[in-house]
Amino acid sequence: MASKLAVSRTVGPVYLFLLLIVAAFLPSPTLSSDSDPLQDFCVADMKGKPSVNGFPCKPATQVTSDDFFFSGFTKEGNTNNRFGSNVTAGNVLAFPALNTLGLSMNRVDFAPGGINPPHSHPRATEAGVVVKGKLLVGFVTTENVFHSKVLTVGEMFVIPRGLVHFQRNVGKGKALALTTFNSQLPGAVLLPNTLFASTPTIPNQVLTKAFQVEEDIINKLKIKLS
Numbered sequence: 001m002a003s004k005l006a007v008s009r010t011v012g013p014v015y016l017f018l019l020l021i022v023a024a025f026l027p028s029p030t031l032s033s034d035s036d037p038l039q040d041f042c043v044a045d046m047k048g049k050p051s052v053n054g055f056p057c058k059p060a061t062q063v064t065s066d067d068f069f070f071s072g073f074t075k076e077g078n079t080n081n082r083f084g085s086n087v088t089a090g091n092v093l094a095f096p097a098l099n100t101l102g103l104s105m106n107r108v109d110f111a112p113g114g115i116n117p118p119h120s121h122p123r124a125t126e127a128g129v130v131v132k133g134k135l136l137v138g139f140v141t142t143e144n145v146f147h148s149k150v151l152t153v154g155e156m157f158v159i160p161r162g163l164v165h166f167q168r169n170v171g172k173g174k175a176l177a178l179t180t181f182n183s184q185l186p187g188a189v190l191l192p193n194t195l196f197a198s199t200p201t202i203p204n205q206v207l208t209k210a211f212q213v214e215e216d217i218i219n220k221l222k223i224k225l226s
């Protein structure tokens with residue numbers, strides 16, 4: 001009996017210590033998206049200088065109901081461009097009331113055959129729903145596995161944070177998706193532009209070796225995307 005007690009007395013603190021170590025290494029929920037706000041709202045004062053993590057708050061006395069509503073998604077985006085798609089951003093820059101709230105949305109319009117080209121969001125996971133038409137939605141994991149599905153109206157998708165993804169309109173008419181992000185400013189790295197139309201451009205020696213093609217192909221891509 002006495003030795004049983006002695007064992008449980010030593011196992012208890014050891015168990016607690018191990019539990020604390022494991023807990024310390026578990027990802028903190030506040031690291032998975034923008035940090036939590038400390039007040040009801042902080043409508044961005046867009047004239048103020050952005051600080052480390054967002055914009056300064058507009059004085060509460062100047063906040064009106066209108067600050068909390070956004071009509072930027074009422075109009076169809078112009079898809080008359082090389083990709084046949086248009087992203088209307090509903091992030092903190094367009095809708096300052098999102099400041100410190102850790103989320104934002106996009107309206108994405110597609111012409112028939114249009115694509116939202118391969119891109120990634122460095123600061124957010126994306127979820128989306130097809131509102132009109134039929135979209136092929138795909139993303140590639142860090143293990144290079146490609147996941148994709150054709151979605152119709154009402155169907156939803158999720159793109160884990162930072163992974164390269166795209167949508168392509170595979171229906172007969174126009175298509176529309178609404179997407180949402182767990183960041184007020186998710187950022188977008190648009191691969192064709194990032195790789196071939198940066199300022200200044202990435203040296204051809206890097207791109208020819210990376211893509212294993214001759215320089216004329218790289219030059220053509222740079223001209224097309226510039």
Ligand code: GLV
Binds near residue numbers: 087106165166167179
């Ligand atoms: C779609 O991928 C979007 O970024 O809105």
Ligand code: MN
Binds near residue numbers: 119120121126165
């Ligand atoms: Mn996206």
